[in-house]
Amino acid sequence: MDFVVSQILTGLSLSSILLLVALGLAIIYGVTGVINLAHGEFVMLGAYGAWLLQTQFGWNVLASLFVIFLAIALLGWLLEATVIRHLYDRPLDTILATWGLGVMIQQIVRLTAGGELRYVQMPPGLSGSVDILGATDSAYRLFVLGVALGLFALTWSIYRYTTFGLKLRAITQNRAIASSFGINSGQAYRATFAYGAGIAGLAGALISPLKSVSPEMGTTYVVDAFMVVVLGGVQSLMGTLASSAVLGEASGLLAYFSNDTIAKALVLVAIVIIIRFRPQGLFAPRVRA
Amino acid sequence: MNRNRRNFLKVGAAAGALTLTGFPHIWSRNASLAYAADGEIKVGVLFSLTGTTAIIEESLNKATLMAIEEINAAGGINGMKITPVIEDPASDPATFAEKARKLVLSDRCVSVFGSYTSASRKAVLPVFEKQDNLFWYPTLYEGRECSKNVIYTGAVPNQQQDDFIPWLVEKFGKRWYLIGSNYIYPKEENNYCKKLLEKLGAEVIAEEYVPLGHSEFSSVINKFRSEKPSVIFSTVVGDSVVALHRQYRAAGLDPATMPMASLTTSENEVAAMGGDAAAGHFTSAPYFMVFDSPENQKFVEAYRSRWGGDKVTHFVSESSYFQVHLFKQAVAKLAASDISPVTIREAVKGEQYKAPQGLVKVEPENLHCWLRPKIGQCKADGQFEILTQSADWLEPNPYSAYPNQKCTAEGLKEI
Structure with missing residues (x-):
């Protein structure tokens, strides 16, 4: 029994990290159609933010979350205004431009903070472990799971219940017609990009106590995030939630019965097969074309 | 034209003669002077x-x-x-x-x-x-x-493991979990480790490799929990080692009953993961800073x-x-x-x-x-405490896991 529970918890923890990392990407890609290859670098910057605030000012990760969200969102806002804005409807150029931005951010971090691996201290109240139905799990991992679900709920509510969300959905369906109804799509895009970047930064800060912090860390996360978004179906937040749950549980289970190397390979093979037969992803929204 | 060519040949011959006499080491076989x-x-x-x-x-x-x-x-x-x-x-x-x-x-x-x-x-x-x-x-x-x-x-493997493995078996027990990064170094170290364990009558309950750069160890830690090994022999390297140690600690596992034993975790790696995450684990190496x-x-x-x-x-x-x-x-x-x-x-x-x-x-x-070789236990301040050291210096044997091969001054010999 405790094996089943702890395996489910492991899968949920993997899922929550995937969800955190993929959420920002899903919003940006879903709304603006920009394939943001610098997404991993936003995650990395968030982790470095947590490290910086901790070593310079002694801030706890939890205390620094809001500041990091604002800082990375601001960065996203600036990048959108200076670079991305000029590249809408030019998907190949955005891929190249965001990739270039990612490389630059990586090297800037390497030059300023150094190439050493860093770590972030676990918040003292959450450094222990808790018992759930006979299984033990890290308190911090459960906390991350809670935050991921909370952020998802928040994002989904904005999307679903606010006027801004209504505008976003309108733009997603047809930008030209939405604009002709007086929706300022440029502004909406910028806000979306900033929000997505901020969430990526938040994800980086949240995972930093569990992982090592280094300038290259973003590269693996951007791959994971794309896997989640593509499998879930672009433009579908619920799809992102579902696919991160499926991917997390599947890779946790496979890794338990074989090992992480094989789990990773099998998951990728499964995704390739699914995409072959369902190119729109598992949860494609029905859009009237 | 002709004149020029003749001149050219003359100068060339002179230069050649000069090189031969003036810079003998360029031409002679004994080039050691340079x-x-x-x-x-x-x-x-x-x-x-x-x-x-x-x-x-x-x-x-x-x-x-x-x-x-x-x-x-x-x-x-x-x-x-x-x-x-x-x-x-x-x-x-x-x-x-x-x-x-x-x-x-x-x-x-x-x-x-x-x-x-x-x-x-x-x-x-x-x-x-x-x-x-x-x-x-x-x-x-x-x-x-x-x-x-x-x-x-x-x-080489025998120098780090010959004292270390028996010491760990005696102190912690015979159920061993081998975890490493997926490349040549961990596999060779594990080859030798398994030989030593077999001799000591200890059991390898799992041998597992994670991709290089892997940073999510929750499934691995789950297995630690259910298998309850007495020693985790870790040849995980790079940023993975930081993630493994930090997640091990976050999961609430205890180095006193299930320590990680490593051949690569030095003061340098400990500085990257934080002393709190490394404390209690063991490393075998010829040198520690303390x-x-x-x-x-x-x-x-x-x-x-x-x-x-x-x-x-x-x-x-x-x-x-x-x-x-x-x-x-x-x-x-x-x-x-x-x-x-x-x-x-x-x-x-x-x-x-x-x-x-x-x-x-x-x-x-x-x-x-x-x-x-020495055996060190990491402390929370990022330094090691040296627990034992080999009585004498240890002979290097680069083919310790392959008893029918021996490296000699004439090259590799099959025995």
């Missing part, structure tokens, strides 16, 4: 200063340069200065090979000190074997290599005053340091005109040096070093 010219001996220093492994290789570069400066400040070698030619191979094996070729062929270095990963060593090996030059490799590695052109000053010897005290003090008071020394930077001194001792035995990679190799055989870890010696047969 290796120690104008009172200086050129050596190559080949550690990555940029790229992924730059973090660790930079410290090796610093230890090497410090040793060279020390020797020069004390009068050099028989009055000759060592001149380091520093190249940055940027953590890329192909660049390693290219820079090695440059150091050996165009700079005419008599030896090259360098490299950290096995991949980069394998990349430069053909250069040194073809040119019959000498490469000094400071890193612990998986063994199974027998080259006449490399002096290996780091530990080792109490006059030579080590001098080494640590010199290193910190040269490169910064917050810097740590570790078991690879220590061997980077002492191998330059071994080089010096070997060269000092030679007349200036005899200095060449081959004569240095012959001279360094059996050479001893009082290193920070204790007295070390170059084994004449396989050019690896006799070292003094």
Whole structure:
């Protein structure tokens, strides 16, 4: 029994990290159609933010979350205004431009903070472990799971219940017609990009106590995030939630019965097969074309 | 036209004659004179200063340069200065090979000190074997290599494991979980570990490899929980080792009952993961920064005053340091005109040096070093506590997991 529970918890923890990392990407890609290859670098910057605030000012990760969200969102806002804005409807150029931005951010971090691996201290109240139905799990991992679900709920509510969300959905369906109804799509895009970047930064800060912090860390996360978004179906937040749950549980289970190397390979093979037969992803929204 | 051509031929012949008489070493087979010219001996220093492994290789570069400066400040070698030619191979094996070729062929270095990963060593090996030059490799590695052109000053599997594995079995028990990164080094170390465990009647309950750079260990930790191994033998490297330790701690596992035993976690890795995550786990190595010897005290003090008071020394930077001194001792035995990679190799055989870890010696047969392994337990302040050390120095046996093969001065022998 405790094996089943702890395996489910492991899968949920993997899922929550995937969800955190993929959420920002899903919003940006879903709304603006920009394939943001610098997404991993936003995650990395968030982790470095947590490290910086901790070593310079002694801030706890939890205390620094809001500041990091604002800082990375601001960065996203600036990048959108200076670079991305000029590249809408030019998907190949955005891929190249965001990739270039990612490389630059990586090297800037390497030059300023150094190439050493860093770590972030676990918040003292959450450094222990808790018992759930006979299984033990890290308190911090459960906390991350809670935050991921909370952020998802928040994002989904904005999307679903606010006027801004209504505008976003309108733009997603047809930008030209939405604009002709007086929706300022440029502004909406910028806000979306900033929000997505901020969430990526938040994800980086949240995972930093569990992982090592280094300038290259973003590269693996951007791959994971794309896997989640593509499998879930672009433009579908619920799809992102579902696919991160499926991917997390599947890779946790496979890794338990074989090992992480094989789990990773099998998951990728499964995704390739699914995409072959369902190119729109598992949860494609029905859009009237 | 004709005149010009005749002139040209005349000048050419004169120049040829001049070269033959004036610069005999270019033509004669005995080219040794070039290796120690104008009172200086050129050596190559080949550690990555940029790229992924730059973090660790930079410290090796610093230890090497410090040793060279020390020797020069004390009068050099028989009055000759060592001149380091520093190249940055940027953590890329192909660049390693290219820079090695440059150091050996165009700079005419008599030896090259360098490299950290096995991949980069394998990349430069053909250069040194073809040119019959000498490469000094400071890193612990998986063994199974027998080259006449490399002096290996780091530990091979038998030196780190012979004392360590029985000690752990006796102290913690016989259920072993082997976890490593998925490449050659962990697999070779585990090959030898499994042999030792079999002899001790211990059981390997799992042998598992994670991808290089892997950072999500929750499934692995779940398995630790359900299998309850008595020892986790970890050959996980790089940023994965940081993630493994931090997640192990977050999961609330206890090093007192289920310790991780490592061959690669040095002061350097501990600094990257934080002492709290490393505390309680064990490492076997010939050198720890806290080792109490006059030579080590001098080494640590010199290193910190040269490169910064917050810097740590570790078991690879220590061997980077002492191998330059071994080089010096070997060269000092030679007349200036005899200095060449081959004569240095012959001279360094059996050479001893009082290193920070204790007295070390170059084994004449396989050019690896006799070292003094120690077992350390990490403490929360990021330093190790040395619990035991081997009674005597330990012979290097690069083929310890392959009893029918032996590395000799004539090359690899099948027994």
